[in-house]
Amino acid sequence: MEFAFVIVGGGIAGVTCAETLAFLEPEKSIVLLSESSLIKTVTNLHAITKTLTDFDIREMETEEFSAKHTNITIVHDVLMEINDEEGYIKTKENRVIKYQCLCLCMGAEPKLIPQANEFPQILGIRDTDSVENFLKKIKDCKQLLIVGNGGIASELVYKIRNAAVHWVIKDRHIAATFIDPGAAEFFQPTLENPGINDPPISKRMRYREEDIKKAGAALGPDWYKNLVINGANTEVPSEVKIHYMTEVSSLHTLQNTENSEFPIEVILTNGERIQCDLVISATGVNPRKNFVTKNKIELSEDGGIIVNEHMQTNLRNIYAAGDICSANWPIAKHWFQMKLWTQARQMGCYAAKCMAGYLNNEEVLQDFCFEIFAHSTKLFGYKVILLGLFNGQKLGTNYEILLRMTKGHEYVKFVLENNRLQGAVLIGDTDLEEMAENLILNQIDLSPYGDDILNPDIDIEDYFD
Numbered sequence: 001m002e003f004a005f006v007i008v009g010g011g012i013a014g015v016t017c018a019e020t021l022a023f024l025e026p027e028k029s030i031v032l033l034s035e036s037s038l039i040k041t042v043t044n045l046h047a048i049t050k051t052l053t054d055f056d057i058r059e060m061e062t063e064e065f066s067a068k069h070t071n072i073t074i075v076h077d078v079l080m081e082i083n084d085e086e087g088y089i090k091t092k093e094n095r096v097i098k099y100q101c102l103c104l105c106m107g108a109e110p111k112l113i114p115q116a117n118e119f120p121q122i123l124g125i126r127d128t129d130s131v132e133n134f135l136k137k138i139k140d141c142k143q144l145l146i147v148g149n150g151g152i153a154s155e156l157v158y159k160i161r162n163a164a165v166h167w168v169i170k171d172r173h174i175a176a177t178f179i180d181p182g183a184a185e186f187f188q189p190t191l192e193n194p195g196i197n198d199p200p201i202s203k204r205m206r207y208r209e210e211d212i213k214k215a216g217a218a219l220g221p222d223w224y225k226n227l228v229i230n231g232a233n234t235e236v237p238s239e240v241k242i243h244y245m246t247e248v249s250s251l252h253t254l255q256n257t258e259n260s261e262f263p264i265e266v267i268l269t270n271g272e273r274i275q276c277d278l279v280i281s282a283t284g285v286n287p288r289k290n291f292v293t294k295n296k297i298e299l300s301e302d303g304g305i306i307v308n309e310h311m312q313t314n315l316r317n318i319y320a321a322g323d324i325c326s327a328n329w330p331i332a333k334h335w336f337q338m339k340l341w342t343q344a345r346q347m348g349c350y351a352a353k354c355m356a357g358y359l360n361n362e363e364v365l366q367d368f369c370f371e372i373f374a375h376s377t378k379l380f381g382y383k384v385i386l387l388g389l390f391n392g393q394k395l396g397t398n399y400e401i402l403l404r405m406t407k408g409h410e411y412v413k414f415v416l417e418n419n420r421l422q423g424a425v426l427i428g429d430t431d432l433e434e435m436a437e438n439l440i441l442n443q444i445d446l447s448p449y450g451d452d453i454l455n456p457d458i459d460i461e462d463y464f465d
Ligand SMILES: Cc1cc2nc3c(=O)[nH]c(=O)nc-3n(C[C@H](O)[C@H](O)[C@H](O)COP(=O)(O)OP(=O)(O)OC[C@H]3O[C@@H](n4cnc5c(N)ncnc54)[C@H](O)[C@@H]3O)c2cc1C
Pocket: 008, 009, 010, 011, 012, 013, 014, 033, 034, 035, 036, 077, 078, 079, 080, 105, 106, 107, 108, 125, 126, 127, 151, 152, 215, 216, 217, 218, 219, 220, 221, 222, 223, 288, 290, 291, 321, 322, 323, 324, 339, 340, 341, 342, 343, 344, 377, 378
């Protein structure tokens, strides 16, 4: 078998790459090698601003996807080996597939705390399989521990009911991957009254048994929205105790003789001991490295495959996109990489353009989306928009902050350097995203406007008309 383009991975990066190629190169042959029988596609794509989008994820059956894209052949198999000198891959089922261009989109896997090797009570969450496992285990759980202070932990502490939750974080404030201490304080009341901002659950998410076994791609935005995540302690509707500035030091199993109703005890670095049924390790991801190459593929310090400004790896005609790769080009001031849906989609799409450009000998300019970091999400039931250097990343200590906050309603933070906007955190329905994005991209001197920039009684956009 020989194809113009071979894309490995049925997650958002791989599928977007294949779909973009199918559009750009309708005459060329494309293979999408996917472990899973479900294909993750983006639907209801909505441009909020020039660089901010939101979208839903739909899991499509192979037949439906193939009917839509007739020049994409889907192969359900697993990549094992790449011969980058002769331009072919070998799969688990001994297929040999020749390529002109290959794009690696195999994503990442949960980076669990080290004790996970010994204790089956420690779980990570990545795909539908892992969620089903978690839902099964939490049903009998009265007390659990969540380690980590990023996206998954923030979602879970807000969602879990009927179990006492101990949230163990390294930092002085919650959700530190995304927000600053001020925003954390804004969110704090939602933990005392979780779910107040949520619409009622309309249905429980369901997967067919045979699909679950083959899933593998990361879950997407709102994965938990329609899930009921209930433990076994009906006396505790919802209870979150936060353990600040500490980590898991060790774990041990409890014997029946120790007169405990819990199977394990966790000891924290601050000396506290917590007995529980389950530990969720929401402690980030490691890029996948489950294949071999003839020549050495260059990896970054965090294990990601290094790609240049054309999404090319160091190996000839091999590209990479999404969670598996590490951007290694002269990065624009207001952009940085985070392992997110948004960036997986953007990279998949851009890698497709680069590969098509390469085969057609056409120059491809870097996509505009890499000019500014832009992420739209939901945290603790609130709409959250993060733009540019929203936490003062890269700015050292040389920046100012302008804040506007109405408890329970909105939190707006502007990060300025030399009176020019570098980043913004917009929580709630602020309607400021377009203005903030323009101000970051244009780098207008804001000193003439002073604090009016965030004065809610002044329509700041009039200034710029
Ligand atoms: C619980 C959870 C919630 C999240 N929520 C959000 C959110 O709200 N917003 C957001 O922006 N991001 C979110 N993310 C992050 C986002 O899901 C990921 O950044 C994104 O899905 C990465 O896409 P990907 O295509 O690079 O990788 P993946 O989705 O991991 O897909 C990789 C695919 O490659 C396949 N594969 C792996 N190895 C091989 C092989 N050797 N051969 C063949 N196939 C292989 C896998 O089975 C998988 O299908 C969340 C992640 C998780 C886990």
